[in-house]
Amino acid sequence: MPKFLNTRRAVSELEDLIRNANEKLILVSPYLKLSKDFKELLQFRNSKDKITTIIFGKQELNPDEMKFLQGLRFVILKYYDDLHAKCYLNDDTMIITSLNLYEFSMANNKEMGVLIKKDDTADSCLFEEALNEVDYINQNSKRFEVGSSKSSYVKQTFSKPSERVDSRTANVNSKSTGYCIRTGSEIPFNPERPLSYEAFQVWNQFGDIDYPERFCHFSGEQSKGETSVRRPILYKNWQKARGYNVAL
Known part of the structure; x- marks a missing residue:
């Protein structure tokens, strides 16, 4: 069943979620200001040629933060207007929480959240419902490009x-x-x-x-x-x- 997380445990579980991610890693958070530890985790994943999708919702982003993220070849930045949700997931683990990907939030705020495991029979339906919502947000987000606060991507049609x-x-x-x-x-x-x-x-x-x-x-x-x-x-x-x- 879902596991309750306080602030300290939410940060710890999020670190493990990123570290243990295989093919999928999606981070949904309005604010981006990563701690040194989270930057190192993303750099390590990037060095393994593994793709990370980060969806954010606030344009007031630290230039140094954006420069760091845009320097990672396998990090995809996407923008979703009015985003307020905070959800982090890999192939089999998801965290839904009040915790932002924001260093101040992790160090100073009182946060709560839940940890959901895809392979736990008591969690599987909840995991899939939340995953569908993340997929919806991802699909309707716009690719963030250098020098632009918002940019769109284009769908193509393929046939057999x-x-x-x-x-x-x-x-x-x-x-x-x-x-x-x-x-x-x-x-x-x-x-x-x-x-x-x-x-x-x-x-x-x-x-x-x-x-x-x-x-x-x-x-x-x-x-x-x-x-x-x-x-x-x-x-x-x-x-x-x-x-x-x-x-x-």
Whole structure:
């Protein structure tokens, strides 16, 4: 069943949640002013090429804080207007709390929260309901870009390869094999559709064309986050790709 957290335990459990996160880490908090310990945890995760999504709601952000976060290649910053919720989750653990990702709040305020475990049968329904709300916030948040308080992202539509063949696809006939930028699996070479159908179904939940991916669509080599739906081919391979009549 959900576990009650006071201020000290909320901070401790949040540190463990970030440290133990595998593929998923989403941090939802209006304010961002991270302590030294939290910055070190995010830096460590970033060094492992693991993606962290941070959703915030206040534009009055410390410039040094934003500079630090924007310097982490695998941290995605998103803005949601009027956000007041505070929720932190990884693959199997979630904390819903009054605690902000704000150093003053952690050190001076009296906070409370609950810890929810996905694998605990008494928590599983609550975890899924809260996860759906986080997914809704994430999907309706706007990608934060340098020099802009708000910016939007664009959704693209993909179809199964057998469902549509247009003139652009037909022109890409000198290279038949490409690679899914998320899984590395072989797919037809087409920079307009650099995801396998299955990977696209997952990507399309949020539709973020700048979301860092793992492989180069042209060569299949690991890209370490330097590829995305917008830029599916590593920069060093652009000239080679252009040789196959691909407009980049």
